[in-house]
Amino acid sequence: MLHKLGGSCSWMVVMGCLALGVSVSRTSAAAEELRIGFVAPMTGGFAQVGKDMSNGFQMYLDEVGGSFAGAKVKFIVEDSEAKPPVAVRKAEKLVLQDKVHMLVGGLLASTGYALAPVSTRQKTVYIASVPSADDLTQRQSADYPYVIRTGWSSSQPSHPFGEWACQQGYKRIVTIGADFAFGYEVVGGFQRAFESCGGKVIQKIWPPLGTQDFGPYIPTLKKDADAIFTLMAGPMSLQFPKQLADAGIKKPVLGGGTSYDEFVLPSMGDEVHGHVSALQYSAALDTPKNAAFVKKYREKYGKVPSYYSESNYTTAQMIHEVFKKTGGKWPGAQKFIETLSKMKFDAVRGPVHFDDMRNPVQNVYIKKIERKKMFGYPNDELWNTVTKTYPNVSQFWNYGKTEFLKQPVYSRDYPPCKFCE
Amino acid sequence: MFLTDRGKLWTVFVIVLALAILAPFASAYVILLVTQALILAILAMSLDILLGFTGLPSLGQAAYLGMGAYLTAILATRYDFGLGWSFWVVIVLGILIGAATAALFGLFAIRAAGVSFLMITLALGMCVWGLAYRWNSMTGGDNGINIPARPKFGIQLADGVTYYYLVLFFFVMSLAMLYVLIKSPFGRSLVGIRERELRMRILGYNTWLHKYIAFVIAGGFGGLAGVLWAHLNGIVSPQVVVLATSVDALLMVVLGGPGTLVGGAIGAAVVVFLRDYLSTVVPWWQYVLGGVYVLTILYLPGGLMGIPARIRRWREEQAGPGQEKKR
Numbered sequence: 162m163l164h165k166l167g168g169s170c171s172w173m174v175v176m177g178c179l180a181l182g183v184s185v186s187r188t189s190a191a192a193e194e195l196r197i198g199f200v201a202p203m204t205g206g207f208a209q210v211g212k213d214m215s216n217g218f219q220m221y222l223d224e225v226g227g228s229f230a231g232a233k234v235k236f237i238v239e240d241s242e243a244k245p246p247v248a249v250r251k252a253e254k255l256v257l258q259d260k261v262h263m264l265v266g267g268l269l270a271s272t273g274y275a276l277a278p279v280s281t282r283q284k285t286v287y288i289a290s291v292p293s294a295d296d297l298t299q300r301q302s303a304d305y306p307y308v309i310r311t312g313w314s315s316s317q318p319s320h321p322f323g324e325w326a327c328q329q330g331y332k333r334i335v336t337i338g339a340d341f342a343f344g345y346e347v348v349g350g351f352q353r354a355f356e357s358c359g360g361k362v363i364q365k366i367w368p369p370l371g372t373q374d375f376g377p378y379i380p381t382l383k384k385d386a387d388a389i390f391t392l393m394a395g396p397m398s399l400q401f402p403k404q405l406a407d408a409g410i411k412k413p414v415l416g417g418g419t420s421y422d423e424f425v426l427p428s429m430g431d432e433v434h435g436h437v438s439a440l441q442y443s444a445a446l447d448t449p450k451n452a453a454f455v456k457k458y459r460e461k462y463g464k465v466p467s468y469y470s471e472s473n474y475t476t477a478q479m480i481h482e483v484f485k486k487t488g489g490k491w492p493g494a495q496k497f498i499e500t501l502s503k504m505k506f507d508a509v510r511g512p513v514h515f516d517d518m519r520n521p522v523q524n525v526y527i528k529k530i531e532r533k534k535m536f537g538y539p540n541d542e543l544w545n546t547v548t549k550t551y552p553n554v555s556q557f558w559n560y561g562k563t564e565f566l567k568q569p570v571y572s573r574d575y576p577p578c579k580f581c582e
Numbered sequence: 583m584f585l586t587d588r589g590k591l592w593t594v595f596v597i598v599l600a601l602a603i604l605a606p607f608a609s610a611y612v613i614l615l616v617t618q619a620l621i622l623a624i625l626a627m628s629l630d631i632l633l634g635f636t637g638l639p640s641l642g643q644a645a646y647l648g649m650g651a652y653l654t655a656i657l658a659t660r661y662d663f664g665l666g667w668s669f670w671v672v673i674v675l676g677i678l679i680g681a682a683t684a685a686l687f688g689l690f691a692i693r694a695a696g697v698s699f700l701m702i703t704l705a706l707g708m709c710v711w712g713l714a715y716r717w718n719s720m721t722g723g724d725n726g727i728n729i730p731a732r733p734k735f736g737i738q739l740a741d742g743v744t745y746y747y748l749v750l751f752f753f754v755m756s757l758a759m760l761y762v763l764i765k766s767p768f769g770r771s772l773v774g775i776r777e778r779e780l781r782m783r784i785l786g787y788n789t790w791l792h793k794y795i796a797f798v799i800a801g802g803f804g805g806l807a808g809v810l811w812a813h814l815n816g817i818v819s820p821q822v823v824v825l826a827t828s829v830d831a832l833l834m835v836v837l838g839g840p841g842t843l844v845g846g847a848i849g850a851a852v853v854v855f856l857r858d859y860l861s862t863v864v865p866w867w868q869y870v871l872g873g874v875y876v877l878t879i880l881y882l883p884g885g886l887m888g889i890p891a892r893i894r895r896w897r898e899e900q901a902g903p904g905q906e907k908k909r
Contacts (some may be wrong), residue, residue: 257612
């Protein structure tokens with residue numbers, strides 16, 4: 162008996178190997194199947210964010226019963242480990258082996274930059290639902306005709322935020338941002354907008370990504386600044402405000418979206434009370450649509466949705482709307498992009514449409530962290546209360562597209578720190 | 583061992599032939615995986631020269647892969663160089679830059695041995711990573727560099743199968759050259775250094791120079807792997823040069839069997855299969871990979887290549903001494 166089992170086991174291995182080679186040659190028999198390849202980190206340091214992302218998409222799928230206007234959705238999640246080369250290989254696996262119609266996801270900007278060429282090479286749609294690297298839909302958008310972004314570009318919320326900072330009467334601001342491309346873009350956008358309405362960025366500090374101890378940086382923050390602008394990512398978001406409070410610094414703190422999004426907010430304490438950030442989504446957005454979304458998401462996954470979840474939920478909704486238009490048929494990559502980029506959506510985050518470089522034009526919310534009750538939950542919790550809405554913000558803000566694209570992408574040295582002391 | 587040297591050569595020859603013949607029938611994704619495994623095999627074999635034959639456990643092999651890859655990407659994007667026939671020049675340059683980097687690092691590293699050698703190579707590898715990560719204007723920092731397209735010169739390397747054959751060609755060439763190297767008197771003296779450096783020195787060998795040359799050669803093959811790697815992914819990011827890549831290469835050699843050359847290739851194949859294929863099937867692939875590593879180190883000190891020898895020994899024990907005499 163055991164012997165037989167062993168025999169059949171080895172057969173299974175052989176068959177498995179064959180299947181590895183053969184399964185691919187099987188073409189899609191049913192035309193009504195929509196295969197979506199989802200690339201997100203499922204292991205490693207960013208695994209929880211990846212989970213938030215896929216949960217958002219999955220929740221929408223569950224809501225509509227797993228089919229978009231008659232097309233049955235096959236949702237295939239692959240682990241990118243938050244490493245660009247791995248993301249590329251997984252994307253190619255999805256395209257070559259699973260014959261997906263589109264790739265969705267990616268988390269870090271670097272992953273976005275890695276996946277975009279795959280979409281061009283394989284002539285497959287890539288929906289960047291989270292990667293926010295500016296140039297994907299700016300200076301390089303012509304290279305990636307099959308890329309459309311449903312999330313945001315890094316500097317998009319920073320521009321109105323800079324203007325808002327001026328209106329608060331801040332004159333001199335120091336910035337402290339994680340030392341990587343995303344940090345440069347968020348801080349750069351803020352600096353540009355803040356300085357074009359008369360403010361001055363007097364100091365820029367770049368602690369390395371993953372810094373735990375801000376001890377060497379906090380004392381160097383200029384004492385005569387009116388406010389601090391921070392851009393943190395991951396665990397840094399939690400460490401920095403705590404250590405800032407411990408150092409007894411009471412200055413107003415402004416932050417890029419990821420410094421205070423709902424992914425990190427529940428782990429924060431009262432030290433962040435009153436901190437202000439800007440993003441295209443807040444879980445505390447007081448609309449019926451968002452209230453329903455938050456309640457449902459929280460019931461299902463036990464936590465308040467972050468923008469990672471909302472973005473992917475909305476992405477699923479957008480794909481669904483396109484399929485409603487096409488009558489449940491896959492229109493082909495080019496047509497899909499064309500259709501999607503011309504549509505207007507009533508999303509959880511608010512109204513969304515696309516500019517001609519396929520980046521969303523959407524509301525940007527200025528959000529202040531408050532401890533309060535929301536949506537009928539019994540406990541006092543930290544929420545990103547929306548204090549001001551900038552409607553229909555484009556990635557070019559009010560600089561004009563051609564003017565904006567003439568300048569280089571925001572970097573460590575651009576915009577130059579004219580007022581640094 | 584089961585096989586004589588000639589027998590082993592034949593086995594390798596048959597496997598390579600099978601790889602060449604079966605390719606057009608395999609799916610595009612399998613081709614991609616095998617291509618990847620072959621490139622990593624070149625890297626692992628280059629490391630085996632150090633680890634297996636010379637007894638130098640290097641934790642910086644990814645540095646040479648990175649140098650080759652970044653060179654390729656920078657030449658392609660900034661100077662439009664290496665996307666036609668000039669690809670062959672880039673191959674040579676890639677080998678040279680790998681070797682040159684190793685020649686520089688070797689000056690620091692070779693004087694050490696054992697754990698110190700491990701640490702120095704680790705530190706030097708991290709230097710290259712730091713360079714890749716921080717030199718934004720040149721390397722694109724965290725975002726890395728996208729290579730616009732694979733080279734074409736009469737043949738289109740953009741085609742997965744064509745590129746696979748190119749990589750297979752380089753793999754076979756590397757294997758052959760490294761094989762000749764280890765069978766040469768120079769290779770023998772490396773093994774001598776591994777076994778007992780003092781004796782070699784007393785015999786009049788300049789052991790420092792021998793180790794240094796081996797280090798540089800390994801760097802050169804690392805650089806070659808880097809050029810191929812860059813065009814495989816179409817993107818070069820600091821992720822290529824992180825410590826994990828060096829550790830992977832080390833584990834591939836240990837897994838396959840150090841001091842066997844083809845062991846590195848087998849290790850590379852197993853790791854790629856487990857990591858890239860299994861990870862698409864089950865979410866707990868990391869446990870399998872970890873388990874395989876642990877079991878190999880515990881029970882197969884000679885790596886997977888040591889299995890035939892173990893089986894033979896086991897059989898002899900089963901058969902008993904009488905039986906053996908009859909044979």
